[in-house]
Amino acid sequence: MxxxxxxxxxxxxxxxxxxxxxxxxxxxxxxxxxxxxxxxxxxLLSEFKSESQISQINQNAGESQIKVDPEVFDLLARCSQISTISKGYFDISVGPLKRLYRFKNDDFTPPDKRKIAETLKKVGHHFIKLDKTEQSAGLKRKGMKISLAAIGxxxxxxxxxxxxxxxxxxxxxxxxxxxxxxxxxxxxxxxxxxxxxxxxxxxxxxxxxxxxxxxxxxxxxxxxxxxxxxxxxxxxxxxxxxxxxxxxxxxxxxxxxxxxxxxxxxxxxxxxxxxxxxxxxxxxxxxxxxxxxxxxxxxxxxxxxxxxxx
CATH class of the missing domain: 3.10.520.10 (ApbE-like domains)
Structure with a gap:
C-alpha cells in the first residue's frame, strides 16, 4: 500500500x-x-462569494427568507443545535463583532464599550430563523451576518x-x-x-x-x-x-x-x-x-x- x-x-x-x-x-x-x-x-457556504446561499441570506438580513438546498438547511439546523447545547458559546452570527477588531499579532486599541454594545444587537443565534416547511433561512435583524467558517x-x-x-x-x-x-x-x-x-x-x-x-x-x-x-x-x-x-x-x-x-x-x-x-x-x-x-x-x-x- x-x-x-x-x-x-x-x-x-x-x-x-x-x-x-x-x-x-x-x-x-x-x-x-x-x-x-x-x-x-x-x-454553497462561502460568505465571500456573492452568489452563495449564505451570502444571499446575509444580503437579505432583516427582510426576507431565502430558500436553500436541503444540505445547507440541515447544516444550519445542526448549527442551531450546537448553539443550544453550548448555551450560545457557538454562534455563527458573531461576525459583526469580529469586524470590530484587528488580529494582526501586534498592539491594538479595542473599540469602546458603546460600539461593542451596539454591535451585540446584531448578534445572536436566536435571531436566525429556519423554516423547515419552506426549506428557508433568514436573519431577523438588519445588519446581521452569518459565517460558517467555524464549522464549514x-x-x-x-x-x-x-x-x-x-x-x-x-x-x-x-x-x-x-x-x-x-x-x-x-x-x-x-x-x-x-x-x-x-x-x-x-x-x-x-x-x-x-x-x-x-x-x-x-x-x-x-x-x-x-x-x-x-x-x-x-x-x-x-x-x-x-x-x-x-x-x-x-x-x-x-x-x-x-x-x-x-x-x-x-x-x-x-x-x-x-x-x-x-x-x-x-x-x-x-x-x-x-x-x-x-x-x-x-x-x-x-x-x-x-x-x-x-
Missing amino acids: NRYIRKCRLMGCSFELGIVSSEETIAQHFLGEGVKEIQRIEN KGYAADVVRRKWKENNIAGGYIDASGDLTAFGKDENGNPWKIGIANPDNQDRTLFHIPLNDAAVATSGDYEQHFIHKGKRYSHNIDPKTGFPVIGIKSVSIFSPSAELSDALATAVYAMGIQRGIAFLDQLPQTHGIIINDENKVFFSKKLQYESISA
Whole structure:
C-alpha cells in the first residue's frame, strides 16, 4: 500500500488530502473527487462569494427568507443545535463583532464599550430563523451576518470521508490547516496519530493522540491575536460579551465528526477552561485539550494520549 497526496487551497485555508491504496489510478481519481466536493461545498457556504446561499441570506438580513438546498438547511439546523447545547458559546452570527477588531499579532486599541454594545444587537443565534416547511433561512435583524467558517471545513471533511468510505477506500485523511479527520490505517498498517503542537512553537509536538475513524480540530491564537496594555487577546470572540477571549492559547477537540470538533473547538474556547472541560465531560465520544496562557495543559476525562519528552 502507498500513500497518495493532493494539496490545494480551498475555503480560505490549506487542505491536504491523503489516500492509502495499492492502485495509484484509483487514489488519484478519488483525490480529485475529494477536491471537487470541497469546491462544491465552498460555493454553497462561502460568505465571500456573492452568489452563495449564505451570502444571499446575509444580503437579505432583516427582510426576507431565502430558500436553500436541503444540505445547507440541515447544516444550519445542526448549527442551531450546537448553539443550544453550548448555551450560545457557538454562534455563527458573531461576525459583526469580529469586524470590530484587528488580529494582526501586534498592539491594538479595542473599540469602546458603546460600539461593542451596539454591535451585540446584531448578534445572536436566536435571531436566525429556519423554516423547515419552506426549506428557508433568514436573519431577523438588519445588519446581521452569518459565517460558517467555524464549522464549514469540518463539514466538508466529513462529506469527503463519507464518500471515500462508501467507495471502499482502505484509509485516508483530510487535513484542513491542522483540523484533521482520518479513517482506516496508514500505508504501513498503523493507526493514524495526530500531534498536538506547542502553541508557542508549531514545530514542537507536545502530545500524540491516536485517531481511529475520528476527527480533531484545534482553535489557537498563535496566528491571530493582539496585544493591548501588555495583555494578549485571542481572535476568538465571546458572543455573549462581545470581547475577545483571554487566558487560553489553544483548544483541541476530538470527536467522531470533523464538523462537531470544528464547532466545539470554537465553543469551548469561548467558554473558558473550567466551564469548557465540564461541558466536554458530559458529551459522549468527545474529548479535549486546553492550553492556557501560561502553557498549563488541561485534559477532559478518559483522553488517551502520549506525552512527547522535551
